[in-house]
Amino acid sequence: MIDHEWRVLTGAGLSEVAALAARCLAVHGGLPLAAEPSFLQRRFAARAVTARDPAGRLIAAAGLRDDDGGGGPVAAWLALPEAVDHAGAAVLDAALAAGAVRVETEFLTVAAERLFARRALVPDRAEDVLRFDRRHGISAAALPAGITLREWSTGLAPRFHAVYAAAFRDRPGFPGWDVTQWTRWLVDDDFRPQASLLATGADGTDAGFVTSAAGWIVQVGVRPGWRGRGLGAALVCAALRRHDADAVLLDVAVGNPAVRLYRRLGFDPLGRRGTYRVA
Known part of the structure; x- marks a missing residue:
């Protein structure tokens, strides 16, 4: 179930997105900072669209913000592994319909790559996160x-x-x-x-x-x-x-x-x- 209305996230809303990012992090690995509210604030707080499972649990989200360099709106995207092809696709489509010209994710998986390819998105940058x-x-x-x-x-x-x-x-x-x-x-x-x-x-x-x-x-x-x-x-x-x-x-x-x-x-x-x- 997708909430088609873009909204400003409150503290509780950001906490939900942080919990979703933590679940993604536990499955996919990645940048530990990506699950911290301070990191997510800039990416999701201004405008966000979310999707939930039938039990009401958040399973996908997209945030939209203006690019600091003036290059057009940037979407931040994340989805649980099992939700990429439905809820993840729905919030991505909402971001693209709202004018996003770039999409970024902290959890670039094979399933995410396939979804982006189906939406005719072109890879701009992919980075491996390493830890010492x-x-x-x-x-x-x-x-x-x-x-x-x-x-x-x-x-x-x-x-x-x-x-x-x-x-x-x-x-x-x-x-x-x-x-x-x-x-x-x-x-x-x-x-x-x-x-x-x-x-x-x-x-x-x-x-x-x-x-x-x-x-x-x-x-x-x-x-x-x-x-x-x-x-x-x-x-x-x-x-x-x-x-x-x-x-x-x-x-x-x-x-x-x-x-x-x-x-x-x-x-x-x-x-x-x-x-x-x-x-």
């Missing part, structure tokens, strides 16, 4: 000879950004942000400057970087000319030593060969998340 348990010890990956590390500061932001641009500009979906846009996206209350590091070679060339938030490795990048020397592994390990959380997460694009590095360093897969767009 610091209690198991951190690899002693050494920095390449001559490399020094500096922690994030406002004054160093342009140099971090220059390495970020050099490392990522050829990747699909690179947003092309300038230093102000990138810094605004990166630095928030959870940002960890002490675990965000710039790697500089003996000749003064900035070779790589890593940025961190609370319990997260946010980005790792190495200039093309410095790849293959172990710098990425050394940066990740250096950042892990500066984190204070027992568990540290990161996202890696599906198909990115860097996943082999992260697995070698001790990261374990938790689940998959993704974004699709209207063709």
Whole structure:
């Protein structure tokens, strides 16, 4: 049974969505944060449509919000495994009818992929969520000879950004942000400057970087000319030593060969998340 009326979710409504996300998380795995009300607030509170089973239990939901970048409405979607093809499809259809141009899910399963394909949605991004348990010890990956590390500061932001641009500009979906846009996206209350590091070679060339938030490795990048020397592994390990959380997460694009590095360093897969767009 779908509630076709879009509505603002109250605290109780958000708690129901959080409980639904927790059930999805228990089955599919994925980002633990995805079941927390603080995470779901922005995605579902403004406008949401829900579906229930005959007993009244919430089994699927879609939230609709405006894209910060002005790209059109974005839908957040989730459904229990057994509800994907009926209730999940119904709330997805409601989101598309309301004008959603992108659909994101924290639980990208084979069934969800098939549903999105039937709705002619095009994959935009798919990421595996990986987890590192610091209690198991951190690899002693050494920095390449001559490399020094500096922690994030406002004054160093342009140099971090220059390495970020050099490392990522050829990747699909690179947003092309300038230093102000990138810094605004990166630095928030959870940002960890002490675990965000710039790697500089003996000749003064900035070779790589890593940025961190609370319990997260946010980005790792190495200039093309410095790849293959172990710098990425050394940066990740250096950042892990500066984190204070027992568990540290990161996202890696599906198909990115860097996943082999992260697995070698001790990261374990938790689940998959993704974004699709209207063709």
